[in-house]
Amino acid sequence: MLEQGLYEQVVNTEIKDELRQLPEGSKHVEKIDAAESSAVLTQYLSEVVHKGLDRIAGDDISAQLNLVNKIVDLISQETAQDDLRDFTVDDEGEQLFALLSRDDPMMRIGQKKAKDLPRPETSIVQSSLFTGAVHEPQMFSELKKEIASADRIDMLVSFVKWSGLRLIIDDLQHFADRGGRLRVITTTYMGATDVKAVEALRKLPNTEIRVSYDTERTRLHAKAYMFYRETGFTTAYVGSSNLSNPAMSSGLEWNVKLTTKDMLPTIQKMEATFDSYWNTASFEVYEDGCKERLERALSTTGKANPTSEMQFVFDIQPYPYQQEILDRLQAEREVRGYYRNLVVAATGTGKTLISAFDYRRFCKAFSGSKPRLLFVVHREEILKQSRSAFRAVLKDPNFGELFVGSFKPGSLEHLFISVQILASQKLYDFLPEDYYDFIIVDEFHHAAAPTY
Template identity: 45%
Template sequence: MADIWDLKDGVYEKVISKDFDRKLTKALADKEIWADREDVDAQEAVGYLSTYLEKLIRLCLKEIADENQDHCVKDELELTNELVEKLASRIANLGDGHDVTAEQFLLKSLEHRANKIARKKWEVPATSLVNSFLFTNSRNDVSMIHELNREIMTCDRMDMLISFIRFSGLSLILPCLRRFTAGGGHLRVVTTTYMGATDPKAVKVLSELPNTEVRISYNVKETRLHAKSYMFYRNSGFSTAYVGSSNFSRAAIADGMEWNMKVTEQDLPGIIAKMKATFDTYWHSDEFQPFDPSDYDRLSRAIDRERGRK
């Protein structure tokens, strides 16, 4: 762990260990540093202390993994189960059986067979459903198009909050959206006529998909939505969301120098919850009006006005 003299001047939210406390107290007494400390309430402490423990556990597991050249996870599981046993002894209602099995301990999919003719073939994303990930659209990066399609086909509900939509972008994921919505998946889309960039044809095609709802803001003077996010909700609790710079166009999600962050519910549940709550606020706002295919001419006229053609 970092020594006090390894730390740079600046602001911190660092948990103070006993060893660090001794060094900090001495440095303060010797008037070698200035430092501020703060009490934390019980609820705040949950986040700080769990993050602190995660770092320590990760360091230990990484050291064990580096020592095992044959890639055996036996020692890693042993440490994990020692920690689980300690936690179980501390929390009476934790229950038994939380130690990790030694055989293929990572569950990748599960289906109940009742009323099903055949097992589903899951094409899961290459990026994790647990750890967050940054897409940069660089040559050696994971393809965001590939991932969007697989996120669609493994979620139960999908929300899109996009400032503008182009058919060039929609065409890249439209086959999966058709399969997703035809299979019972629910899709909600919020977009705008801002800057006249939205393609009316793309919006119409989206609105014609089954189990799909589209809402649009025509009030570009007050509602300047510039967010770009794709949210994939899973009943399993492994929801994910993409948020970043990419609008819904081929150039943005396939070719451009765009950065997009994949956030996971398992990693950052608070962020996923806030994204859902904010989307729902927009969805129920009077600023965003339901779109029906019969509204195509109205949308086209609004787009033309924004582009300065009429």
């Protein structure tokens, strides 16, 4: 029996029978969004296949292999994609765990085998949680094994302590010596970073470091370690552990290990966000000759007014890559006369902020007043986040009205509305077609859905 509360559940036959017995007001059901249907149905089918395989599980997995291959064959037939037959599982039922280059000299002389390559104790295809419990591997021991098999590494930590770095510095040295690329972002926040640790990282080959010296506005608390593999089995750790000895060994820290095989969109967002930090002027290149500046910054941090961060008066400026998009938008309008423009950028790179910056620039032509704005998207939480972004960029805590769910606007002039409400209320029937000066449709890949 279905319990009351929130769902995001594909309606199957069993659930449909229950829903038929409920009054209309007690249920909220919508068509699966065409733009999200692949992800939604894949997740649902995964659950069904998992249950089915569990029911025929045994010491002999031939029945499971047979079922999997029937599914692969059916998908290949239904989609008319013969290349999908290459995904048929071999009858031996094996898993590949490692490969060595056939030219590896140590393998050729019999001193190295693929099965001996170090690998993390936790899976590289299933996400997991580290809580610092006694029975779990310590963070630093897992990171050492991740480093040994990574092709490139990104680290985002608010501070770097020598006590933590020394646990893995030899591993990083071997990684860099064999051609691995290491990028590190850190800060001078609270004066916690050790100059010795940053200098040790700087001396590694194939290593780049960027530091935020701005302790007035930058509050980077993120702790993330990303291990990219050309094999496609990328992993990442995100949580509470800075690069310090207690955080890496004995502390009760919580860290989630993510993998591309079960959390690909999250890994992609982490990569995009790291790159956005890396390419902003807020994080400056640390190289030979920067040591004295770092020492000064670390010795003077923590003396600022502690209440200053609570004031909503700072200016938010676009990153260089965002400014490039804004300049191209301006050129499209002023040079080519095109006023319907599509912005495409990776998840986490700030498309909503780009639209807010664009609108802020548009406002300058209205002598200080704010032109009428319509912002359309398909989910309430995205609307709230978007309005917050506009308020921050415009430095106006009262800007914009929500028209979604239980929110009813007092004015239509600066409206953040869901596409469902826009369609059901038919604003376009009673407002002039030129009522809005600036219209933004966010998450526009959903436009393939009939509701748009």
